[in-house]
Amino acid sequence: MDKKKSLTTGEVAKLCDVSIPTIHKWIREDRIKHFKMPGSGKIRIPRDAIYQFMKSHGFPTDEEQNTMNILLICGEEHYNKKFANAICKSDVYQCNIANDVFAAGMIATQESPDIIFVDLSLTGVDNKNFCSSIRGTVNNFALLIVAISGAFSGSQKKKLTQYGFNEFLELPLKATSFKKKISSLLKKN
Structure with missing residues (x-):
């Protein structure tokens, strides 16, 4: 995956190996920092926030392996x-x-x-x-x-x-x- 500053819910779901509804649930529960795009209202998750979330919950991260x-x-x-x-x-x-x-x-x-x-x-x-x-x-x-x-x-x-x-x-x-x-x-x- 390229080095974008933020990821879509679909990209995060793929990264965490979970479904998109699971990502939306985590967002509703404020477990993952996120923001909405002005105009469209689409959700984006900062790359740093998702990797911090993954590390704190024991998810293996590709970024760590490829660093x-x-x-x-x-x-x-x-x-x-x-x-x-x-x-x-x-x-x-x-x-x-x-x-x-x-x-x-x-x-x-x-x-x-x-x-x-x-x-x-x-x-x-x-x-x-x-x-x-x-x-x-x-x-x-x-x-x-x-x-x-x-x-x-x-x-x-x-x-x-x-x-x-x-x-x-x-x-x-x-x-x-x-x-x-x-x-x-x-x-x-």
């Missing part, structure tokens, strides 16, 4: 290739690569990644403004932004956390440990 976590790696080209090759072959992640902060912003806006990895040694990274700028444009409230550097002092981590970075990775980093870190971040999130 692929989106990653964005922003760093030097040689760095990106090393880790992206190890991760992009996975069926679990969609991996995007940016070689500069401008490209990272563009990709983040289009793809709404779950995690952004930022190499702090990359030219043009303004640590103070990067996170707020990305968070202001990306439509993903659970977004994690991970700083990557050769080493972090305690005060540097504190400052970067204030700027909006969630996690820190120190180089050198092996592809296998990078994959494990991604898994643990997604579980926490």
Whole structure:
């Protein structure tokens, strides 16, 4: 099903594997948030509301099964290739690569990644403004932004956390440990 913002009662019935009269009953009982279209009065159910309803009532959702976590790696080209090759072959992640902060912003806006990895040694990274700028444009409230550097002092981590970075990775980093870190971040999130 496409990514429409709202669904008809028939689409919701198909999604929940129930009849349309059952959906109408749930609507009359105010169990599902809904609205009526101006003019026609036809009922529409916001996508978020139906998935929230399905989750709270134990329905399996296709959306959960087909969700692929989106990653964005922003760093030097040689760095990106090393880790992206190890991760992009996975069926679990969609991996995007940016070689500069401008490209990272563009990709983040289009793809709404779950995690952004930022190499702090990359030219043009303004640590103070990067996170707020990305968070202001990306439509993903659970977004994690991970700083990557050769080493972090305690005060540097504190400052970067204030700027909006969630996690820190120190180089050198092996592809296998990078994959494990991604898994643990997604579980926490």
